[in-house]
Amino acid sequence: MTVPGPGAHLLVTGGAGFIGSCFVRDLLARRDGTRITVLDKLTYAGNRANLAAAEGDPEAAARLTFVRGDIADPGVVDPLVVAADAVVNFAAESHVDRSILDPAAFLRTGVDGVYVLLEAVRRETERAAGGERDRAPRMVQVSTDEVYGSVAEGWSVETDAVAPRSPYAAAKAAGELLASAYHVTYGLDVVITRGSNTYGPFHHPEKLIPLFVTNALDDLPLPLYGDGGQRRDWLHVSDHAAAIAHVLFHGSAGETYNIPGSAERENRDVVARILALLDKPWSLVRSVADRPGHDRRYAMDGTRLTALGWTNRVEFDEGLAATVAWYREHEEWWRAARGGDWDAYYARQYAVRLATSATADGPTEGG
Ligand code: NAD
Numbered sequence: 108m109t110v111p112g113p114g115a116h117l118l119v120t121g122g123a124g125f126i127g128s129c130f131v132r133d134l135l136a137r138r139d140g141t142r143i144t145v146l147d148k149l150t151y152a153g154n155r156a157n158l159a160a161a162e163g164d165p166e167a168a169a170r171l172t173f174v175r176g177d178i179a180d181p182g183v184v185d186p187l188v189v190a191a192d193a194v195v196n197f198a199a200e201s202h203v204d205r206s207i208l209d210p211a212a213f214l215r216t217g218v219d220g221v222y223v224l225l226e227a228v229r230r231e232t233e234r235a236a237g238g239e240r241d242r243a244p245r246m247v248q249v250s251t252d253e254v255y256g257s258v259a260e261g262w263s264v265e266t267d268a269v270a271p272r273s274p275y276a277a278a279k280a281a282g283e284l285l286a287s288a289y290h291v292t293y294g295l296d297v298v299i300t301r302g303s304n305t306y307g308p309f310h311h312p313e314k315l316i317p318l319f320v321t322n323a324l325d326d327l328p329l330p331l332y333g334d335g336g337q338r339r340d341w342l343h344v345s346d347h348a349a350a351i352a353h354v355l356f357h358g359s360a361g362e363t364y365n366i367p368g369s370a371e372r373e374n375r376d377v378v379a380r381i382l383a384l385l386d387k388p389w390s391l392v393r394s395v396a397d398r399p400g401h402d403r404r405y406a407m408d409g410t411r412l413t414a415l416g417w418t419n420r421v422e423f424d425e426g427l428a429a430t431v432a433w434y435r436e437h438e439e440w441w442r443a444a445r446g447g448d449w450d451a452y453y454a455r456q457y458a459v460r461l462a463t464s465a466t467a468d469g470p471t472e473g474g
């Protein structure tokens with residue numbers, strides 16, 4: 108099978124979300140002739156405004172098509188896959204806390220949706236084998252470090268067993284296991300990426316970093332789960348998107364690639380740094396009831412991706428400072444993202460937690 112190259116026609120599902128829209132903007136900005144069709148349901152997390160930079164640039168806009176629809180709907184998916192050289196699947200429900208409140212949508216998109224995409228790719232693979240198209244489409248299934256579960260020590264390697272512990276992580280594991288099975292059984296050209304905790308511009312304000320930045324800007328309490336000693340390895344969104352493109356163009360069929368970040372940090376140290384950047388006091392931080400089943404630590408080994416030729420570019424302290432500045436300068440964007448069901452979600456997730464909260468212990472390294 109030949110890997111697609113610059114100038115290909117890509118179907119990017121979930122391309123109006125945080126990481127997908129960065130992938131679309133950055134790939135179109137390479138001006139190498141690549142054409143992109145975005146298929147996005149525009150859930151509460153999808154936002155057409157995330158593509159404004161590409162849609163407002165006539166050269167890029169001429170190579171971008173937007174389709175609103177569901178990856179679990181074969182009527183929408185099938186013709187789009189017929190026209191594609193590759194499918195890059197970012198579409199998912201992506202917030203762990205929402206998966207604990209309401210898992211159904213996670214399974215529909217993360218399992219049924221991935222199945223519909225794989226079936227469409229399977230048909231095109233058969234057509235390629237029968238000489239009805241030049242080559243089979245490649246599919247990149249964008250997955251996550253969370254499939255490994257909580258990692259007390261060391262670094263997860265791609266051959267480790269998956270051990271997901273939240274409905275979100277279980278749906279993501281199911282999606283990538285299906286993708287691997289389709290590679291083994293039907294010979295589909297599938298590659299899987301497992302990205303680390305990602306941060307940067309256009310990140311929905313429900314997630315830790317943008318929630319705490321935007322709450323702090325409004326002098327609202329910052330609800331830190333448990334003791335705040337959980338550890339995450341932070342990856343800038345531009346590095347995550349570029350690493351996925353690198354795997355799309357250079358990865359081996361049937362392979363899985365970890366995409367680690369460049370900075371393993373305790374949550375309370377990240378929060379302290381955000382507060383320092385905004386010149387806001389630690390007294391805004393409240394220790395609240397923990398997330399059920401909260402994974403203590405994620406950490407991945409990146410040897411395989413390094414060997415493929417990819418290295419991250421954005422250093423965490425600089426990336427975080429630029430991200431905080433971006434939220435300061437894009438108040439209109441994040442206030443609009445706090446529309447829809449935001450108030451109801453926020454009350455359900457945080458009202459009791461904040462009413463029963465306590466003073467939070469300070470950071471371990473002074474931020
Ligand atoms: P996001 O929630 O910002 O974006 C998801 C996008 O998918 C939205 O635009 C949404 O409208 C769309 N979508 C949801 N269900 C759909 C459906 N059924 N059909 C079509 N579109 C649908 O998420 P994100 O943070 O950009 O994550 C993108 C992908 O990367 C996800 O698969 C996620 O699991 C994975 N990932 C995220 C991170 C992270 O830290 N954010 C880390 C590793 C992996």
Ligand code: TDX
Nearest residue numbers: 201202203251253304305313314315330331332337374
């Ligand atoms: O209010 C909060 N308080 C808090 O202490 C929130 C929203 C989070 N946290 C903690 C929980 C985690 O330890 O901060 C850490 C990061 O939380 P999230 O931003 O919700 O990310 P996480 O659960 O680690 O998952 C993220 O990384 C992996 C993405 O949301 C997933 O889509 C991705 O797969």
